[in-house]
Amino acid sequence: PSTTVGGKLANGIRVLMVERHDLPVVSVRVVATRGAAQARPGVGSFAAATLMAGTSRHDADALSDAFEAIGAEHWASADYDAVQIGVKVIAGQLPTALDLLAEVAQSPTFPKSEVDLERGRRLASLAQERDRPTAQLQRTLVRQLYPATHPYATPLLGDEALVEKITRADLAAFHRAQFEPDRLAVVAAGDFQPAALIASLDKTLGTMKGKGDKVREVRAPEPPKADAARVVIVDRPGASQSNVSLAMVGVARKTPDYEALMLMNTILGGQFSSRLNLNLREKNGFTYGAGSSFAMRQGPGPFSTSGAIVREHTAAAVREILAEVESIRTTPVTEAELSDAREFLIRQLQAYFESGDEVTGLLAALEVGLELADEELARVAQLGL
Numbered sequence: 001p002s003t004t005v006g007g008k009l010a011n012g013i014r015v016l017m018v019e020r021h022d023l024p025v026v027s028v029r030v031v032a033t034r035g036a037a038q039a040r041p042g043v044g045s046f047a048a049a050t051l052m053a054g055t056s057r058h059d060a061d062a063l064s065d066a067f068e069a070i071g072a073e074h075w076a077s078a079d080y081d082a083v084q085i086g087v088k089v090i091a092g093q094l095p096t097a098l099d100l101l102a103e104v105a106q107s108p109t110f111p112k113s114e115v116d117l118e119r120g121r122r123l124a125s126l127a128q129e130r131d132r133p134t135a136q137l138q139r140t141l142v143r144q145l146y147p148a149t150h151p152y153a154t155p156l157l158g159d160e161a162l163v164e165k166i167t168r169a170d171l172a173a174f175h176r177a178q179f180e181p182d183r184l185a186v187v188a189a190g191d192f193q194p195a196a197l198i199a200s201l202d203k204t205l206g207t208m209k210g211k212g213d214k215v216r217e218v219r220a221p222e223p224p225k226a227d228a229a230r231v232v233i234v235d236r237p238g239a240s241q242s243n244v245s246l247a248m249v250g251v252a253r254k255t256p257d258y259e260a261l262m263l264m265n266t267i268l269g270g271q272f273s274s275r276l277n278l279n280l281r282e283k284n285g286f287t288y289g290a291g292s293s294f295a296m297r298q299g300p301g302p303f304s305t306s307g308a309i310v311r312e313h314t315a316a317a318v319r320e321i322l323a324e325v326e327s328i329r330t331t332p333v334t335e336a337e338l339s340d341a342r343e344f345l346i347r348q349l350q351a352y353f354e355s356g357d358e359v360t361g362l363l364a365a366l367e368v369g370l371e372l373a374d375e376e377l378a379r380v381a382q383l384g385l
Helices: 043-050 060-069 091-106 112-129 133-145 160-165 168-178 194-202 258-270 275-283 311-330 335-353 356-368 374-382
Strands: 004-008 014-019 025-032 073-078 083-090 184-190 241-244 247-249 287-294 302-310
Touching: 004 194, 014 194, 014 356, 025 091, 025 356, 043 073, 043 083, 043 112, 043 168, 060 091, 073 091, 083 091, 083 356, 091 194, 112 133, 112 160, 112 168, 133 241, 133 247, 133 302, 184 356, 241 311, 258 275, 258 287, 258 302, 258 311, 258 335, 275 287, 275 302, 275 311, 302 311, 335 356
Parallel strands: 014 184
Antiparallel strands: 004 014, 025 083, 025 184, 073 083, 241 302, 247 302, 287 302
16 A cells, blocks of 8 residues: 655655555645635635746746646646645656746746736636626625635635736735745655655755745634524526525634534535435425535635525425424434445545545645544544434
């Protein structure tokens, strides 16, 4: 079986590596372990979208051509908790790929022309969201759960006013703050030798200097009053379906109840055979699918149920959702439900190891503090009623 090997670069950047010699392919990610929650809404995801739009050595086209010349897939992304840049390449081209990845991590230039193009794309996406009920529901949901100044009160994309105001200086400042050595990690999986990988990274990322500013901790909003449950309606005349969600502020990923909550949610709405789906879809025919989820983040993300309900059955569906949530709070689950949920979660975890991409995704999540460690997996298998 593959073994995870840890190491550090000369400047303290952490490195996690998994050797897999079944295919001559390597996946590598540079992970900034804090994300969009550290900046104004919209800035983090905008910065990630333009990280590969040019560097001090290559403009956008030249950088893309350089990756293409070695047959490398490359990408950048951001969520509330992390920023990642990644590459997947054949093993023989790994040194060149690492140099290009380090170049993006250290010296993106955010050219005005590329920033303006991305701004246009984001404004177009926001315009399209107006016709997507699920997007409107999500925006309404987070505005109701979090105060306006909370980082989770606005989706990652931001809104039109925010996107219009974002400048190149904002993007550069976000990059500088997150890509300091003490906030970075490198994760790799595939056909390489760990010592050689560390040596190659030390020549580029290992020369970075600096220390990040104080981290903005994402805290829970003030709890609502006991009688603060409310109904919020977004009227869409002529819609054939109602997108319905019951939501509340959840918990941070590091809650000690994480495994128990994942099992509970699997039973409630986390798989096809969940209570919500069996009730609303199979029993009543209100929807093609219903579920629930926790947005597990470094801070307390939302818990929500979801379902696109046949319009005429909206009120009945809401009653059933409330009944199922109340039931799982007050009535013990069955041994069969618990066993099925446990097996479902463990089977899902196996997918993390199917390819180098999945492995580096898991390692990145471990670095950010968002995924199961070995001892937690053991606790999933041991949890009882």
